[in-house]
Amino acid sequence: MRKTALLFLAWLFVNVGSVNAQETMETSGRVVFKFWNGISYLISQAVSRGVPENTVALLLLLPLVATLVSVIHYVIGFSGYGIFMPTMMAVALLATGVGSGLILFAVILAITLLSNLLVKKLKLHFWPARSITLLFVSMGTFAAMVVTSYIKIVDVGKISIFPILFMILLTEEFARTQLIKSKKEAVRLTTGTLVLAVAGAMVMGVEGIEEMVLKRAEIVILVVVATNILVGRYGGIRFTEIKRFKGAIRKKEKSSVH
Amino acid sequence: MFGINFKQYRQFLTKNERNKVYLRKNTAEGRAVADNKYKSKKRMMKAGISVPKLIVRFKNREGMENFEWSSLEGNFVVKPMSGYGGEGILIIRKKIQSNPSRPSAASPLDKGDYQMMNGKVISLEEIKLHCLEILGGKYSLHGSADGVIVEERIKIHPLFLTLTKSGTPDIRVIVYNRVPVMAMLRIPTERSGGKANLQQGAYGLGIDLASGITTFGIEGKGVEIRKIYDFGKKKMIKVNGIKIPFWKEVLETAVKCQGAIPGLGFVGVDVVIDKEDGPKILEVNARSGLSIQLCNKAGLKSRIGKIDDITVRSDEHGIALAKYLFGEKFSDKVSEKEKDKTIQPLEIIKMKIPKGFKPELQKSPILKQGKHRVVEVRAKVDTGAFRSSIDRSLAEKLGLLSSEKILYFRHYKSSLGKHKNRPVIGVSFWLQGKKVVTAVNVADREKLRTKFLLGRKDLEGFLVSAKSLNPLARQATSLEEGRHKLKVNIKND
Numbered sequence: 001m002r003k004t005a006l007l008f009l010a011w012l013f014v015n016v017g018s019v020n021a022q023e024t025m026e027t028s029g030r031v032v033f034k035f036w037n038g039i040s041y042l043i044s045q046a047v048s049r050g051v052p053e054n055t056v057a058l059l060l061l062l063p064l065v066a067t068l069v070s071v072i073h074y075v076i077g078f079s080g081y082g083i084f085m086p087t088m089m090a091v092a093l094l095a096t097g098v099g100s101g102l103i104l105f106a107v108i109l110a111i112t113l114l115s116n117l118l119v120k121k122l123k124l125h126f127w128p129a130r131s132i133t134l135l136f137v138s139m140g141t142f143a144a145m146v147v148t149s150y151i152k153i154v155d156v157g158k159i160s161i162f163p164i165l166f167m168i169l170l171t172e173e174f175a176r177t178q179l180i181k182s183k184k185e186a187v188r189l190t191t192g193t194l195v196l197a198v199a200g201a202m203v204m205g206v207e208g209i210e211e212m213v214l215k216r217a218e219i220v221i222l223v224v225v226a227t228n229i230l231v232g233r234y235g236g237i238r239f240t241e242i243k244r245f246k247g248a249i250r251k252k253e254k255s256s257v258h
Numbered sequence: 259m260f261g262i263n264f265k266q267y268r269q270f271l272t273k274n275e276r277n278k279v280y281l282r283k284n285t286a287e288g289r290a291v292a293d294n295k296y297k298s299k300k301r302m303m304k305a306g307i308s309v310p311k312l313i314v315r316f317k318n319r320e321g322m323e324n325f326e327w328s329s330l331e332g333n334f335v336v337k338p339m340s341g342y343g344g345e346g347i348l349i350i351r352k353k354i355q356s357n358p359s360r361p362s363a364a365s366p367l368d369k370g371d372y373q374m375m376n377g378k379v380i381s382l383e384e385i386k387l388h389c390l391e392i393l394g395g396k397y398s399l400h401g402s403a404d405g406v407i408v409e410e411r412i413k414i415h416p417l418f419l420t421l422t423k424s425g426t427p428d429i430r431v432i433v434y435n436r437v438p439v440m441a442m443l444r445i446p447t448e449r450s451g452g453k454a455n456l457q458q459g460a461y462g463l464g465i466d467l468a469s470g471i472t473t474f475g476i477e478g479k480g481v482e483i484r485k486i487y488d489f490g491k492k493k494m495i496k497v498n499g500i501k502i503p504f505w506k507e508v509l510e511t512a513v514k515c516q517g518a519i520p521g522l523g524f525v526g527v528d529v530v531i532d533k534e535d536g537p538k539i540l541e542v543n544a545r546s547g548l549s550i551q552l553c554n555k556a557g558l559k560s561r562i563g564k565i566d567d568i569t570v571r572s573d574e575h576g577i578a579l580a581k582y583l584f585g586e587k588f589s590d591k592v593s594e595k596e597k598d599k600t601i602q603p604l605e606i607i608k609m610k611i612p613k614g615f616k617p618e619l620q621k622s623p624i625l626k627q628g629k630h631r632v633v634e635v636r637a638k639v640d641t642g643a644f645r646s647s648i649d650r651s652l653a654e655k656l657g658l659l660s661s662e663k664i665l666y667f668r669h670y671k672s673s674l675g676k677h678k679n680r681p682v683i684g685v686s687f688w689l690q691g692k693k694v695v696t697a698v699n700v701a702d703r704e705k706l707r708t709k710f711l712l713g714r715k716d717l718e719g720f721l722v723s724a725k726s727l728n729p730l731a732r733q734a735t736s737l738e739e740g741r742h743k744l745k746v747n748i749k750n751d
Contacts, residue, residue: 074274123387126394180345180397182458237272242262247482248552249266 002233005226012223039217047214057210058091060217063224065090065200067231072196074231077238080193081173089170089193090200092163098201102194104144104159105167109190111140112171116179130172137168269557276548279524279562283434284544288521292544293399295407296339298519305518307511308538310335310530316406322389327382330408332372336385338397339405344455346397348388349375349411349425375452376424413533417503420490421445425452429465429502429529429537431512432546432558435568436576438509439561439584441465442550443472443502444528445486454528456549461486463497464554468585468695470505473498476553504536509580511537513573524562526550556584568666579665582684582697587718599690600721603639607710608632610686615657627688635687637710639722646696646713648685649703658683665697692719 033041047053066087073079080086093101115136119129141164170193177186203209213220237245271279284292291297302309313334316322332352341347354371371379389406391397398404411426418427425446432440442462446452449459456462456479463472463486475483475497485494502508512527519525519542526546529537551558564583570576611617611624611631622633635652653659664681680699687694689712696716703709 077273126391126396176401181343235272235275235278237264237267237270238274241270241272242267244480245267245270245272245551247476247480248270248555248557250555 001229005229008222008226009230012219012226037216037218039221040215043214043217053214054210057213058094058204060213060220061204061209062087062091064213064220065203067224067227068200068203069196071227071231072199074234075238077240078192078195079189080191080196081170081189085170085173086193086196086200088166089197090204092166093197093201094204096159096163098198098205100159101163101167101201102198104141104164105170105194107144108137108141108164108167109171109174111137112168112175116175133175134168137171269560270551271548271558271562273548275559276545280545283523284525285521288519288523289544291519292522292525292542293342294340295337295541296405298542299407299409301518302515302539305514307514307518308532308535310412310538310540311410313408313410315339315408316389316393319390319393322386322393322406327386328370333411335409335411336388336392337407337409338392339407340399341392341397341404342399344453344458346388346392347453348380348385349452350380350385351375351411354379375426376448412530412535412538415503415531415533417500418445418531420488421486421500422447423489424448425450425454426530428454428540429508429531430546430550431509431527431529432525432550433512433516433527433576434524434562435565436513436516436570436573437565437568438467438512438577438580439565440550440554440556440558441467441509441512442553443500447477449478456547461497462549462553463500464550464556465502466586467509468581470502470508471498471586472500472502473586474553474555476549479549480552482552502531504531506577508537509577510573511539513576515539515542517573571662574662575665578663578684582665582695585695587694587716599692599719600723601639601690601717602723604708605637605639605689605712606634607637607712608688609635609656609710610688612657612663617656619655630686632688635710636708637689637712638708639712639717641714641717641722643711643713644715645682646698646716647680647701647703647711648683648698649706649709650700651704652709653683653700658685659700668699670699670701689716689720 043056047056066083069079069083069086073083095101096104112133115133116129118136119132122129122132124132145159170190174186174190177189291301296312296315299309299312313330314321314325316325330350330353332350334350336348336350338346350372352373354373371381372385374380392404392406395401395403414426421427422445427443427445430442430444431438442464444454444456445461445463446454447460451458454460456476459478461475461477461483463475465472475486477483484497486497487493488495508529508531511529515527516522516525522542522544524544524546526543528540528543530540531537548558561584565579568579570579608625608627609632610627611633617624617633619633622635625632625634633656648658650659657663659681663683665684667679667681670678670680678701680701682697682699684695684697686696694716698713698716701711703711
């Protein structure tokens, strides 16, 4: 199974360049049905019937970004909050733009931390405390939107509710980790999530990638499956573990030669 | 590749590999028991394994409110039922009598305050709030509702009291297929907030499985330390050379614990040592941390590989395997400056006779080495062999070959290329005053003059010299005799 996946990936890298995209397309950009490109054909049909192209592209890109996150986690050893949080954040950052998205996140995080300090003094149960925090976040985000509409560093029109929701979720995780583990751990996981999200957003933002996944959906699916089978069975060392275990290697006793 | 010798890393159990082992060896049922402290405690008690006494368990708020809190005079621990990483645990030392000169702001009703292990004062109201937070799922894995356990605090062993002023040190033993494969002493620090978890910043000291003596140390999840503070002697002491009390019992308890929970083949057992009652199981972890390899400077993967295909007959067998296969090679008094000792191709070793066994020896007298009975045996150094081997009849005479003493059987290729299924047994011997605890294979050396062959595995720290360096000081009599005979034979030829 592993060998098959590896062979397939190798074959793909050799072939993906040589397949001429023009072959399967009419001049209008429509996909012509061939025996092996059923899914791409279906997508092109659906798009022509009014299914939003952008959404279909994002749907296909999501597993690709998730694959990227899992490769980085299992092979390099760098990670954030699970696999979905970075993926979702990547979509959020794609929607808001990386720069303004990070600013927005910083604002939301600051409000959450401040309100946590306040709520802690009230000695409330866990969930009511979170609700009050959420209230502060909502008010604060609104205030931030009002301010930015005047000074125009962030394109307000791009900020919709979903990116904000993802960001609130992430700050919530941050606060939770800080509370029950440590601030250090919370900072580590959150920056990890953000770095992965930025990487994911950049991959999704590559010019022409949307068109690529729409016209070559089969390749995306096979790449995702093959890569995840490979990574899923990887039992070796992660890059970060090399440093970790370095000190545990016993040095051979230096024997003096007479 | 990249200037890193990847071969050196193969011995370690990495995260990816650990997750595979975890899934392969631990069933869903076993994991569920390990993750729930109440369930695992019940199993232990049923199997007759000592655990800290359960005072009460709360499943919901009503139970918590109805509990007679005033009956608690201190020395108790409040913990979440399915917490992880030592989160959400309150350790209460004693009740403080209400002090009229210091009105407590936190508890206007003044139901009494308690002192925690780190010296801080906590009110009963705050303890109850903490219980409510646990019940609400603050410390459970996915924020789902949880239960609260209140149990007695164990009486810390005096040795451990000298090592920390905040919290209870415990011993993590990794047990795989009934064999203890690695162990470490976890010492809470001020930084770790009295918790014995390495990820919180506690110290971890590797322990030699054969002797129960500490070897190396780390702080947190990686920084190597060489010295720790001894509160008794009021000075820094080395991390190595600390002898764990009740060591044999600690291993026995850990192995028994694995047997008590079916479906757990790979488990990290946390053992605390009570001043009076000895070892008690604190909790079991189905997904044990990997830093234990750092403070032992040894790989879990290679150790697991050595015992994976052995069918362990009993708990004693498992512990014997650990002792003879994973024991450290150091002399009784650990000293790094000690020079390599020089040995000769033919040496006299002193073999330990098992306790209570009456050896049938005609010629060799039974001598004393410390408190052990030993017998002198001629041994030949063979750096071409990995493991040492002992003659079958000699092993029998010394009482080492009874069926419960055999560790396992292995195929060995003799120098003549014959495959033989040889038993491997555990032995202890002294070579030039250095104690060696090791596993040796049993071979037929009936027709050979030396009944013991010293392989290179047991020659660590020794230099083999072909010439006699200091003939006067050595126990050379029998060797000289042998040499003399040899000369005579040559002459006769």
